[in-house]
Amino acid sequence: MAAAVALVDAGLTPTVFEAGPVLGGRARRIDIDGRQIDNGQHLLIGAYTELLALMCQVGVDPAAAFLRTPLDLRVLPDFHLRCARLPAPLHLAAGLLGVRGLSWPERWALIRAVRIAQTAKWQLAADLPVGAWLAAQRQPTSLVESFWRPLTVAALNTPLETASTQVLFNVLRDSLGGARPASDLLFPILDFSALFPDAAATYIQARGGQVQLGATVRGVTKTEAGWLVNDAQFDGVVCALPPHRLDMALAGVAAAEPALTLLAAWDFQPIVTIYLQYADHVALPQPMVGLADGLSQWVFDRGHTHATPGLIAVVLSARGAHSSLNQNELTAAVVKELQQHFSWGTPSWTRVISEKRATFACTPNLSRPANATSDPSLWLAGDYTASDYPATLEGAVRSGLAAARGIIAAI
Numbered sequence: 561m562a563a564a565v566a567l568v569d570a571g572l573t574p575t576v577f578e579a580g581p582v583l584g585g586r587a588r589r590i591d592i593d594g595r596q597i598d599n600g601q602h603l604l605i606g607a608y609t610e611l612l613a614l615m616c617q618v619g620v621d622p623a624a625a626f627l628r629t630p631l632d633l634r635v636l637p638d639f640h641l642r643c644a645r646l647p648a649p650l651h652l653a654a655g656l657l658g659v660r661g662l663s664w665p666e667r668w669a670l671i672r673a674v675r676i677a678q679t680a681k682w683q684l685a686a687d688l689p690v691g692a693w694l695a696a697q698r699q700p701t702s703l704v705e706s707f708w709r710p711l712t713v714a715a716l717n718t719p720l721e722t723a724s725t726q727v728l729f730n731v732l733r734d735s736l737g738g739a740r741p742a743s744d745l746l747f748p749i750l751d752f753s754a755l756f757p758d759a760a761a762t763y764i765q766a767r768g769g770q771v772q773l774g775a776t777v778r779g780v781t782k783t784e785a786g787w788l789v790n791d792a793q794f795d796g797v798v799c800a801l802p803p804h805r806l807d808m809a810l811a812g813v814a815a816a817e818p819a820l821t822l823l824a825a826w827d828f829q830p831i832v833t834i835y836l837q838y839a840d841h842v843a844l845p846q847p848m849v850g851l852a853d854g855l856s857q858w859v860f861d862r863g864h865t866h867a868t869p870g871l872i873a874v875v876l877s878a879r880g881a882h883s884s885l886n887q888n889e890l891t892a893a894v895v896k897e898l899q900q901h902f903s904w905g906t907p908s909w910t911r912v913i914s915e916k917r918a919t920f921a922c923t924p925n926l927s928r929p930a931n932a933t934s935d936p937s938l939w940l941a942g943d944y945t946a947s948d949y950p951a952t953l954e955g956a957v958r959s960g961l962a963a964a965r966g967i968i969a970a971i
């Protein structure tokens with residue numbers, strides 16, 4: 561959708577083929593049991609500048625779309641890091657000095673690690689797993705469990721033992737290491753289709769483009785005149801399928817072969833979101849709280865954001881101990897953990913949404929396909945293309961805009 565917005569802005573008339581019944585892909589609205597929820601709880605940060613700019617462009621006011629707070633990471637039982645409302649870098653310095661739940665040696669270890677990364681301008685000589693880098697920085701186990709592990713798995717959707725330190729640094733550079741608003745947390749108060757893609761579709765259609773829902777691309781073929789997508793003729797193609805589906809459209813297209821070969825070797829990581837409806841009075845003191853001592857990783861209170869009191873979303877990112885449990889076992893385990901921490905009782909409604917290939921596994925030195933292919937009228941877009949970022953909404957938007965710039969120049 562980002563690419564299509566840029567294409568209509570350049571005076572072209574793109575057609576978007578979307579296989580699903582709603583727009584948004586891995587960040588979309590779903591209707592279940594009469595409730596409107598998202599396929600997975602998402603969190604954005606202030607550093608998502610391109611997505612925020614694009615939302616404004618298509619008429620969605622970020623001030624009305626998000627609950628925006630300064631960075632506030634509370635991880636139970638007792639870790640709490642809060643950035644002060646001060647200009648950078650004082651916001652971070654004050655946050656690190658004031659962090660709760662750490663002994664002084666642990667606090668200094670955290671400050672030392674952040675300083676080392678900052679001094680190196682968030683650039684490693686050679687990438688390595690986050691766990692190995694933390695061990696080299698002599699980060700105490702309790703600090704790793706209460707801060708680094710939840711942060712890494714939330715940012716990269718990859719276990720700390722195998723996650724790329726360089727990509728984590730890139731995220732920290734643009735958030736904690738940036739201006740103070742860059743590290744703000746943005747909790748969506750709209751559903752994910754309304755947040756950007758629905759408005760983008762209206763914008764695209766008003767400018768001569770088309771958006772087709774339920775339109776699965778079954779084949780893309782190069783012809784003398786350009787490209788055939790299913791049976792329709794086009795001058796160029798931006799392929800924005802998810803990485804594990806790329807071959808569905810591009811198998812047999814010579815220019816896509818190098819990308820398909822790279823992607824065939826990739827590992828993907830799941831994300832499970834468990835929605836639980838408790839009594840109306842159930843609430844967290846803030847929209848999101850982490851749990852360091854069980855299966856549940858981040859607990860979101862959608863009463864803060866979606867006017868749905870008592871509706872809680874628990875996020876379990878990446879593969880882990882929870883992966884061997886079936887949905888009933890997982891729900892029971894999560895309900896038990898929430899009961900232990902908050903005494904919320906039994907939920908009246910639950911729903912497990914499991915995205916098996918939520919993101920690519922963001923491992924060190926991962927070779928990612930470029931936007932460009934060897935054919936100047938075929939471009940790739942999506943969160944997986946080569947960039948500084950892990951699989952994120954901002955990465956996907958930047959990739960879409962880059963692909964659009966490339967194909968506009970080419971055709």
Ligand SMILES: Cc1cc2nc3c(=O)[nH]c(=O)nc-3n(C[C@H](O)[C@H](O)[C@H](O)COP(=O)(O)OP(=O)(O)OC[C@H]3O[C@@H](n4cnc5c(N)ncnc54)[C@H](O)[C@@H]3O)c2cc1C
Nearest residue numbers: 579585586600602603776777802918942943951952953956
């Ligand atoms: C549960 C979950 C939680 C997440 N949490 C966060 C978060 O908190 N913050 C964050 O920044 N990111 C998060 N992400 C990642 C983020 O959602 C993705 O990085 C982003 O949505 C990827 O966008 P994309 O356009 O690259 O791919 P997709 O969103 O996958 O879009 C690809 C589209 O192609 C369509 N398609 C597939 N095959 C065909 C076909 N043959 N023909 C036509 N259309 C087809 C799909 O239906 C889909 O709409 C999360 C992801 C998940 C799954």
